[in-house]
Amino acid sequence: MSKELNLWLDDLLQDIKIIKFKRKSSRRVRIDIAPEALPALLELLQGRASYVHLSAISCVDWIEEDEFELVYHVWSYETNSLVSAHTRVPRDPGVYLSVYDLYTPAAFFERDIHEMFGLYFEGSPDMEKFILTEWNGPPPMRKDFDSEAFVNQTFSWEEYHPQWLKDIEAEGGGITTRPEDVR
Amino acid sequence: MNELDKIPVRQEISVAQGGAKRTNPLANVFDELVRFCQSRSMFMLHYCTGCGAIELPPAMTSRFDMERLGIQPMVTPRQADILLITGYVSVKTLKRIILTYEQMPAPKYVIGICSCTVNGGMYWQSYATAKVLREYIPVDIYIAGCMPRPEAVISGLRDLMGDIKSGRADNWKRYFQNYDHYLGNQQQLFGEDWQTPTDIIAEAEHYGLMTDQTLGEHTALLQKHQQPLEALEFSLGEKREKIQGEER
Numbered sequence: 001m002s003k004e005l006n007l008w009l010d011d012l013l014q015d016i017k018i019i020k021f022k023r024k025s026s027r028r029v030r031i032d033i034a035p036e037a038l039p040a041l042l043e044l045l046q047g048r049a050s051y052v053h054l055s056a057i058s059c060v061d062w063i064e065e066d067e068f069e070l071v072y073h074v075w076s077y078e079t080n081s082l083v084s085a086h087t088r089v090p091r092d093p094g095v096y097l098s099v100y101d102l103y104t105p106a107a108f109f110e111r112d113i114h115e116m117f118g119l120y121f122e123g124s125p126d127m128e129k130f131i132l133t134e135w136n137g138p139p140p141m142r143k144d145f146d147s148e149a150f151v152n153q154t155f156s157w158e159e160y161h162p163q164w165l166k167d168i169e170a171e172g173g174g175i176t177t178r179p180e181d182v183r
Numbered sequence: 184m185n186e187l188d189k190i191p192v193r194q195e196i197s198v199a200q201g202g203a204k205r206t207n208p209l210a211n212v213f214d215e216l217v218r219f220c221q222s223r224s225m226f227m228l229h230y231c232t233g234c235g236a237i238e239l240p241p242a243m244t245s246r247f248d249m250e251r252l253g254i255q256p257m258v259t260p261r262q263a264d265i266l267l268i269t270g271y272v273s274v275k276t277l278k279r280i281i282l283t284y285e286q287m288p289a290p291k292y293v294i295g296i297c298s299c300t301v302n303g304g305m306y307w308q309s310y311a312t313a314k315v316l317r318e319y320i321p322v323d324i325y326i327a328g329c330m331p332r333p334e335a336v337i338s339g340l341r342d343l344m345g346d347i348k349s350g351r352a353d354n355w356k357r358y359f360q361n362y363d364h365y366l367g368n369q370q371q372l373f374g375e376d377w378q379t380p381t382d383i384i385a386e387a388e389h390y391g392l393m394t395d396q397t398l399g400e401h402t403a404l405l406q407k408h409q410q411p412l413e414a415l416e417f418s419l420g421e422k423r424e425k426i427q428g429e430e431r
Contacts (some may be wrong), residue, residue, distance in 0.1 A: 016307070073304050132311070133275070133371075134274060134275055134278075135311075137310070139308050140311075143308075147309065147310045148308045149310050151303075151307070151308050151309070151310060151314070154310075155303070155304060155313065155314040155315070156314070156315060156318065157303075157314060157315065158301055158302045158314075158315045158317075160302075
């Protein structure tokens with residue numbers, strides 16, 4: 001039964017002209033869609049096609065194209081299949097619409113994305129800090145945030161070959177078995 | 184109420200630190216006995232960070248059985264001797280670790296397990312992970328590895344027991360003696376308004392562990408904005424008022 005439903009859904013989705021439809025496997029569908037049409041698609045999937053579970057919203061920073069890619073994963077318990085709706089929004093000014101009115105769990109994912117990528121969701125109930133409550137820097141998952149440079153600037157390092165070890169080695173002691181001898 | 188100044192303290196100043204040699208010949212024997220007992224009864228705080236904690240259940244329970252060495256888990260920092268840091272320390276966790284460490288009664292020992300506590304380990308380029316644990320609190324023993332097996336954990340604990348027995352494990356004194364250094368590193372990470380509920384400077388005075396390194400520019404900064412601690416107000420709150428209202 002669920003296989004049949006999937007085939008019907010494929011036919012219906014392929015009829016929509018503005019989306020790019022691709023079936024990845026028997027339980028996965030990828031849809032590429034323009035950002036202004038995405039809420040309408042999700043409304044359709046939720047209201048008419050039983051995709052009631054928003055499992056995640058993931059975000060990818062395509063810095064060379066100057067775009068954020070948002071992926072909405074919605075799951076249907078009737079057809080046991082997942083639809084991943086991909087959309088791309090410009091990095092600047094980095095504002096998009098919330099789908100909180102369709103899926104309440106979206107508030108959680110949108111808050112997380114806002115914190116990690118700095119993408120603001122209009123209409124989301126809470127855009128305050130979430131996990132990084134003690135973080136004052138730029139959104140750390142953006143590609144233009146150089147984590148390594150930040151670490152080198154903020155933290156200092158333990159020396160691997162400190163003076164006290166050199167002193168011991170000068171007296172003939174030190175590390176008896178080096179890692180490369182064991183391997 | 185008791186005044187903090189009037190509580191008698193036994194001050195331990197070793198000969199190496201310039202203290203007077205103890206005249207009673209039996210005193211050293213007694214000290215040795217105390218240290219032996221301390222090393223054989225260690226309570227390990229149940230506070231685990233990161234992933235190394237997964238090696239502790241087998242180390243504690245019947246397979247490797249840490250309890251035969253006198254090491255037992257304890258649930259509150261006020262009754263614990265050992266603070267095990269079992270993995271990566273995020274900046275948020277580090278605050279909690281320092282609060283916990285300062286609440287533990289002396290003598291207290293810190294063990295850094297896993298590579299992450301030494302140098303950040305596999306999180307070396309993570310923006311959220313503090314790298315060198317011993318910059319923020321004094322560490323007695325490091326057990327390197329990703330992660331160390333229970334045998335290695337127990338071997339490290341036995342090393343600590345040896346250090347306690349011979350009187351070498353006194354790194355907890357360093358926190359009082361070099362408080363300015365540790366506080367400076369903490370302030371660099373947490374901001375200048377960082378303050379813990381424990382008054383370390385007063386404790387250092389109380390234990391007789393003040394040195395010229397205890398106070399400095401960082402403690403001056405702390406004292407500038409330090410809020411004195413106030414006792415929490417005890418009341419039954421709304422519930423009681425509600426009951427009283429109903430009675431009327």
